[in-house]
Amino acid sequence: VSRTVLPDLDPVATEFASAVAGLLAERVDHAVLTGLDERPGPFPPGLWKDVKALGCTEVVTEPQGVALAVAVLAEFGYAGLPSPLAGSLLAALGTRVAGAAGQVPAALVTNGDPIAALIPTRLDACTVALDGPSRRTVTGGPCLGEWVADASRLLVVCLDDDGRPAVVLVDPAAPGTTVEPARTIDHCASYLVSFAAAPVTDVLAEELTDEAWHALSAVSGLLGAATLAGLCARACDLTVRHVRDRVQFGKRLAQLQAVRLTVADMLTDLTCLVDLVTQAATHSDAGTPRAEHHARIAAIFAAQASGRILGSASQLHGGTGFIVEHPLHFFYRHAKGVELRLGGTEELIETAATRLLPAMASSQWDWLDFG
Amino acid sequence: VTGVYPVVPPASRAFLAEFRSYLDGLDAEAVEAARTEYDRDELEPGPAGLELWRRMGRDGWVAVDWPVSYGGRGRDAIDGWLFQEEMVRRRLFAGGLTLSSIGPTLLELGTEDQRRRLVPGMRTADVRFAVAYTEPEAGSDLASLSLRAQPDGADFLLSGTKLYTTCANIATHLWVAARTARGATKYEGITVFVVPADSPGIAVRPLITQARGRTNEVVFGDVRVPRTAVVGEVDEGWAVIRRALTHERVFPFAGVSSQLDSLLAWLSRSEPPASARRRGAASELVRFVVDMEAARLLAYRAARSASGQGSADESRSAAAASMNKVWLTELRHRVAAGGLSLLGERGVLGLDQTGAPLDGRFERMYRAATMRRFAGGANEVQREVVARTALGGSR
Numbered sequence: 001v002s003r004t005v006l007p008d009l010d011p012v013a014t015e016f017a018s019a020v021a022g023l024l025a026e027r028v029d030h031a032v033l034t035g036l037d038e039r040p041g042p043f044p045p046g047l048w049k050d051v052k053a054l055g056c057t058e059v060v061t062e063p064q065g066v067a068l069a070v071a072v073l074a075e076f077g078y079a080g081l082p083s084p085l086a087g088s089l090l091a092a093l094g095t096r097v098a099g100a101a102g103q104v105p106a107a108l109v110t111n112g113d114p115i116a117a118l119i120p121t122r123l124d125a126c127t128v129a130l131d132g133p134s135r136r137t138v139t140g141g142p143c144l145g146e147w148v149a150d151a152s153r154l155l156v157v158c159l160d161d162d163g164r165p166a167v168v169l170v171d172p173a174a175p176g177t178t179v180e181p182a183r184t185i186d187h188c189a190s191y192l193v194s195f196a197a198a199p200v201t202d203v204l205a206e207e208l209t210d211e212a213w214h215a216l217s218a219v220s221g222l223l224g225a226a227t228l229a230g231l232c233a234r235a236c237d238l239t240v241r242h243v244r245d246r247v248q249f250g251k252r253l254a255q256l257q258a259v260r261l262t263v264a265d266m267l268t269d270l271t272c273l274v275d276l277v278t279q280a281a282t283h284s285d286a287g288t289p290r291a292e293h294h295a296r297i298a299a300i301f302a303a304q305a306s307g308r309i310l311g312s313a314s315q316l317h318g319g320t321g322f323i324v325e326h327p328l329h330f331f332y333r334h335a336k337g338v339e340l341r342l343g344g345t346e347e348l349i350e351t352a353a354t355r356l357l358p359a360m361a362s363s364q365w366d367w368l369d370f371g
Numbered sequence: 372v373t374g375v376y377p378v379v380p381p382a383s384r385a386f387l388a389e390f391r392s393y394l395d396g397l398d399a400e401a402v403e404a405a406r407t408e409y410d411r412d413e414l415e416p417g418p419a420g421l422e423l424w425r426r427m428g429r430d431g432w433v434a435v436d437w438p439v440s441y442g443g444r445g446r447d448a449i450d451g452w453l454f455q456e457e458m459v460r461r462r463l464f465a466g467g468l469t470l471s472s473i474g475p476t477l478l479e480l481g482t483e484d485q486r487r488r489l490v491p492g493m494r495t496a497d498v499r500f501a502v503a504y505t506e507p508e509a510g511s512d513l514a515s516l517s518l519r520a521q522p523d524g525a526d527f528l529l530s531g532t533k534l535y536t537t538c539a540n541i542a543t544h545l546w547v548a549a550r551t552a553r554g555a556t557k558y559e560g561i562t563v564f565v566v567p568a569d570s571p572g573i574a575v576r577p578l579i580t581q582a583r584g585r586t587n588e589v590v591f592g593d594v595r596v597p598r599t600a601v602v603g604e605v606d607e608g609w610a611v612i613r614r615a616l617t618h619e620r621v622f623p624f625a626g627v628s629s630q631l632d633s634l635l636a637w638l639s640r641s642e643p644p645a646s647a648r649r650r651g652a653a654s655e656l657v658r659f660v661v662d663m664e665a666a667r668l669l670a671y672r673a674a675r676s677a678s679g680q681g682s683a684d685e686s687r688s689a690a691a692a693s694m695n696k697v698w699l700t701e702l703r704h705r706v707a708a709g710g711l712s713l714l715g716e717r718g719v720l721g722l723d724q725t726g727a728p729l730d731g732r733f734e735r736m737y738r739a740a741t742m743r744r745f746a747g748g749a750n751e752v753q754r755e756v757v758a759r760t761a762l763g764g765s766r
Binding site: 236240243244254255257260261264265267271275276279294297304346350353356361362365368370371 | 456657658661665690698751758764
C-alpha cells in the first residue's frame, strides 16, 4: 500500500488514492515530466486511458466526491504531474456545489473525456447571449485555460444578459472558438481561449446566486489546495532525502542546525496544509455551513505555505535542485502556477475578507466546533 | 459530518456541551472576578481564581481525564484537552501545571503514599504546585541542572537556586529537579522531589516580568527533605521530567482565538480607528484567521496523539505537540503585535485605563506573548524535536 498525501480522509478516498499513487509511481518518471515541459500537451494518451480505467473521472458522482477528488489531485501533485483531470473534476464538482440539486450534470461524466474549466477571476471576461430562439453563444476572452486541446468540452463561467453568472459548455472545435497555446511558468499545457459568438452546447446552470457562485469558486480553491498539498509533500520528501545524503563541511546537511530548523518548519507547514485540505473536503461533502470558509482557508494557506515550502526546498537543495536534471524544478514552478491560476494569494485573501470576516464577526463562531 | 478527521467524536462533543452548561450555571459575579484576575496574569490565580478552582473541584469538574478512583471523570485525553480549551476560551484559570502536568505524572509514577496525600487536594486547590526546573545555568538545556540534593542520613539536603518558578509564592508544594549524582551523561543522576513550600531554608524572591506578572527565584539553603519525597527512583528523575513535560505539552489555542474573536467583534462594532481602515487591514485579519485555523487543527492533532488516537500519519503525529507549540506561540505573538497595531494610537493604553480598546487586553497580550515562545521548551528545541522525526539524530 502506497503512502498517501492525505491519509486522514474518508477511508474510501484514502484507499482510492493509494491505487492512484501506485499507478503514478509506476508510470510517471522524469522523462514524462520533461516531455511535458518541452512540449506541453497533449497529455500522454496511454496514461489518460489508464487514469480513466482506474475510475478517476467518475469519482465526482460518489457521495464522497470532493474527498475523492482532493485525494486524487493530491497524488497527481505528489507525482508532479499536471493533467486534464484537474479541470474535469473542477467542472463537475464546481457545477455540483453550485447547482440546486447537488447533482453532477450528466454532460460532464458520460464518457470521461477531459473537460477544460475556464473560470476567469473576472466574471465579466465572457458573456453568454441569446442568439436566436433557442441558440446561445459565448463571446469574450482571452481566458487562460489548461489542457484545452485535449478537452472534449470547455466549461465556461460567464455573465448572462442580466449580469448573473452562468455555467455553460462549449465545443472547442466549433466555429467561433480560437485556441492559442501559451508558454507558461510550468509544464501544465496552457492556452489562451477567445470566443466570438461560439455556440453553447449545454447550459449547466443559469442565474447563479451569489452563494452558488461563491461555493463554486471555493471548491476551485480547494482542488488547487489539494494539488499544492501533493506538490509540497513531494518537495518535503525530496528535501529530507537530499539533506540526509549531502555532505558539506564534513557533515551531512541533516546534522546542521540551521538546516534542521528549516526542515522542521517545512514539515509543520505541510502538516497544517494536509489537515486543512482534509477538513475542507470533509465539510464540503457534508454540505455544512462552514464548507465554503474551510475551503477558502485551505486555499489561502496552500498558496502561502507552498511558497514557503518550495522556497526552502530550493534553498536547501542549492545548485543540485536548480538544474533540470533534478525533479525539484517541476514542483517549484508548478506550485507557483497553481497558486496563480487560483488568482494569486492576495486575490484569495481579498475575496476571503469579504466572505469570511463578516461571517465570523456576525455570528457565534465557535473555534471548538469540530463538526 | 462524517470522515476520519478532523471530527471530534460525538461523546466528546456531548462532554463539551455538558461542561459548558455547568460553567454557564456558575455564579456570574464569581466567574467575572476570576476572569479579571486572569486578564491581569493568566499564570497565577488570585483569590477569586483559587475559589473557582475549589468550587469546580468540589463539583467534580476539574481533572476530568483523571481516573474515577482519584476523583476524575475517567474521560480521555481529548476531553481533557477540550476542558482546558474551554476554560482558556472563557479566560479562566484551569489549575495550571498542578492539574495538567504534576497530577497525571504522580498518578503514573508516584508512590501510593504520594498519590493518597497529594492528589485529592489538587482537585480542590488545597494542594498547589510550582514547578522548579530552570536554573541560572540550565534553561532550555534542562538536563544541565546543578541544584544539589546531598544525602544526609535518611534525608536529602537541597541547596542551589531555581529561576522562573511561577506560582512559588502561592504554592503549597514545589516540584524540584535536583542533581543527586554525576552520571555518565547529564541525563543520569537527576532526581525529582516533592518539597513542601514552607520548608525551612526556602527563600522566594519575586521576579517581575515585562507583562507586569510575577515569577520567582527560589533559593534552597540546605532544605531537608525525606526520602519519601522522591518521585520515581533516585538518580532516574529524567524519565519523570520527560513524562511531566509530555503531560504539560498541551497548548490550548483558545487563548489566541478568543482574543482574535474579540478583535474582530470590536472592529466590526466600533468606529474603527484609521489604522484598521487602511488598505491591507482586512487582509491582515484574514491571515490571522487562516493561521488560527491551522493552529486549531494542530492542537487537535496533538490531543489525538496524546490520547493514543493518533492520525494515520504516525511521523507527523509524533511531533504534533511540538509543531503545535511552535505554531501557536508564534501566531500568538503575531496576533498580539498586529492586533495592537490595528487598534491604533489608543492601543498603548493598558488594563483598566479609560478608553483602552478591548479593556487593554491586547496591550497585556503583547507584553506577555514573547514568553510563550521560549517557556515550556524554547521553540528552537521544539523545532529540533520535529526535525528529528524526519532527519534522525540524538536528543
